[in-house]
Amino acid sequence: MGSIKMSYSATELMIINASRLLRDGDVVFVGVGTPNLACNLARRTHAPGLLMIYEAGVIGARPARLPLSIGDPTLVSGASAVCSMYDIFTFYLQRGNVDVGFLGGAQIDRFGNINATVIGDYDHPRVRLPGSGGSMEIAGWANRCYIMTPHQKRRFPEKVDFATSAGFLAGRWQRETTGARGGGPLAVVTDLGLLEPDANGELVLTTLHPGMTVEQARANTGWELKISSDLHYTQPPSAEELRILREELDPQGIYLK
Amino acid sequence: MPKICSLKEAIQQFVHDGDSLYAAGFTHLIPFAAGHEIIRQGRRNLTLARATPDLIYDQMVAAGCASKLIFSYIGNPGVGSLRIVREEIEAGRMEIEEYSHFGMLSRLQAGATGLPFIPMNQTAASDLEHANPQYKRVTDPYSGKEVVVLPPLNPDIAIVHVQRADANGNAHIWGIIGEQKEAAFAARHVILTAEEIVDEAIIRSDPNRTLIPDLVVDAVCHVPFAAHPSYTQGYYDRDNAFYLAWDKITETRQATQAYLEEWVFGVKNRNEYWQKLGEETRTRLAVAPRWAAGVNYGEY
Numbered sequence: 054m055g056s057i058k059m060s061y062s063a064t065e066l067m068i069i070n071a072s073r074l075l076r077d078g079d080v081v082f083v084g085v086g087t088p089n090l091a092c093n094l095a096r097r098t099h100a101p102g103l104l105m106i107y108e109a110g111v112i113g114a115r116p117a118r119l120p121l122s123i124g125d126p127t128l129v130s131g132a133s134a135v136c137s138m139y140d141i142f143t144f145y146l147q148r149g150n151v152d153v154g155f156l157g158g159a160q161i162d163r164f165g166n167i168n169a170t171v172i173g174d175y176d177h178p179r180v181r182l183p184g185s186g187g188s189m190e191i192a193g194w195a196n197r198c199y200i201m202t203p204h205q206k207r208r209f210p211e212k213v214d215f216a217t218s219a220g221f222l223a224g225r226w227q228r229e230t231t232g233a234r235g236g237g238p239l240a241v242v243t244d245l246g247l248l249e250p251d252a253n254g255e256l257v258l259t260t261l262h263p264g265m266t267v268e269q270a271r272a273n274t275g276w277e278l279k280i281s282s283d284l285h286y287t288q289p290p291s292a293e294e295l296r297i298l299r300e301e302l303d304p305q306g307i308y309l310k
Numbered sequence: 311m312p313k314i315c316s317l318k319e320a321i322q323q324f325v326h327d328g329d330s331l332y333a334a335g336f337t338h339l340i341p342f343a344a345g346h347e348i349i350r351q352g353r354r355n356l357t358l359a360r361a362t363p364d365l366i367y368d369q370m371v372a373a374g375c376a377s378k379l380i381f382s383y384i385g386n387p388g389v390g391s392l393r394i395v396r397e398e399i400e401a402g403r404m405e406i407e408e409y410s411h412f413g414m415l416s417r418l419q420a421g422a423t424g425l426p427f428i429p430m431n432q433t434a435a436s437d438l439e440h441a442n443p444q445y446k447r448v449t450d451p452y453s454g455k456e457v458v459v460l461p462p463l464n465p466d467i468a469i470v471h472v473q474r475a476d477a478n479g480n481a482h483i484w485g486i487i488g489e490q491k492e493a494a495f496a497a498r499h500v501i502l503t504a505e506e507i508v509d510e511a512i513i514r515s516d517p518n519r520t521l522i523p524d525l526v527v528d529a530v531c532h533v534p535f536a537a538h539p540s541y542t543q544g545y546y547d548r549d550n551a552f553y554l555a556w557d558k559i560t561e562t563r564q565a566t567q568a569y570l571e572e573w574v575f576g577v578k579n580r581n582e583y584w585q586k587l588g589e590e591t592r593t594r595l596a597v598a599p600r601w602a603a604g605v606n607y608g609e610y
Contacts, residue, residue, distance in 0.1 A: 122553070126597075
């Protein structure tokens with residue numbers, strides 16, 4: 054076991070706080086990259102009964118190495134089941150068997166809507182992004198969703214250019230009228246803190262990471278960010294969380310910068 | 311013509327200018343060898359459908375094979391953008407039809423099962439529904455609520471790479487089985503490429519593993535290592551380094567064309583390509599065995 058410095062990066066802080074949102078026994082639809090690290094960290098700490106599902110059609114994955122793509126062969130070897138993608142999106146997700154979805158995106162707006170499609174106009178995009186992938190249905194149908202993204206003003210506009218995946222649309226009431234089965238985003242985890250939806254579905258700052266300030270959060274958000282009257286601070290990463298993350302999960306530092 | 315033939319012959323016979331094509335495989339078993347053969351034969355105006363166009367379609371678009379893309383995620387998985395596809399779309403030179411993964415898979419499912427359309431629940435997000443007029447809504451006659459519907463996708467040709475197949479095209483696939491079965495049943499014609507051609511008795515020893523039956527298969531081609539830089543579970547690993555390298559190569563069109571000249575036009579077939587990759591790459595991608603426990607079907 055190497056010596057762990059108790060300093061940590063913004064990315065590590067984001068991953069560790071995302072992992073703490075998972076509950077033991079959750080069925081989680083895992084994305085590659087930082088969500089994958091958060092889920093595997095949770096399974097090795099407080100949530101040993103976490104069931105990890107990947108959109109490629111893998112259930113109960115126990116990746117022996119860091120998967121660099123969403124369909125890495127390490128997800129399959131030692132998994133509890135493999136099925137087609139149509140099955141994973143129907144038997145598992147549409148049917149309501151997925152507790153948690155982890156999502157990211159180029160833009161997240163005031164009501165937690167996600168844009169992963171285009172910056173600018175759809176027919177004449179300024180920047181063409183990869184698009185939905187599994188995100189549209191995960192955001193619609195997972196019981197709970199968490200979004201992970203660095204806290205930057207350009208990533209947090211008042212309104213997304215294109216709503217690839219639904220948060221609360223223009224307010225919680227509006228999502229409810231669509232009849233989509235999932236509860237929508239429960240939190241956006243950034244490198245500054247956590248934003249959580251209020252009664253109306255608007256994202257407000259509820260938590261700061263140690264050392265971060267309300268002014269930083271305001272300056273890096275594209276709308277007039279409300280601050281919770283009950284603002285609190287996350288616990289700093291523990292030596293054990295940092296050790297697992299750095300030594301077991303991403304020893305080459307591919308996602309941890 | 312017997313089903314067993316060279317990949318060159320299969321592409322000559324079944325892939326024509328203007329066809330719609332689905333090269334199956336989600337990250338796993340992507341049929342790169344067939345993509346390269348299509349490029350070598352100079353096909354034009356193809357409609358290329360794939361959930362994730364991946365490097366195979368970025369290369370085919372760079373080579374001028376395609377006039378339209380049908381997709382649900384146009385990134386370089388684990389890396390970033392597919393630069394060629396992205397540039398073509400941003401410049402307005404490529405017609406697109408876009409879905410979510412589930413929308414794309416549902417279209418294949420409808421195509422594979424002979425349905426006129428297929429319903430799905432609402433997701434609350436409607437911008438993609440508005441951007442693509444193929445998405446429609448109908449009233450569920452039982453609940454009276456609106457459901458989202460999509461039409462079947464029936465490509466002219468599907469190409470599927472498999473671990474092993476017999477000479478008639480009964481194919482065993484294991485590992486990630488994304489949308490191979492759906493693509494094969496949805497398409498009008500199916501070309502299989504296989505790591506191994508095996509005796510029918512091997513297939514019959516484990517019928518539960520047969521994902522694709524011979525009745526939908528038109529051509530069977532023995533093409534080891536056909537999936538590189540994608541992978542074949544249990545045979546060789548994904549070449550993640552090449553996925554990163556492609557991001558660099560495609561920074562300029564000149565380097566992209568040079569790549570195609572050297573690695574596609576500059577080799578005769580997949581065997582030459584695999585030899586050209588060199589010992590170091592082949593060793594890096596080698597994978598240690600991990601066998602499943604056998605199952606007992608019983609003698610009846």
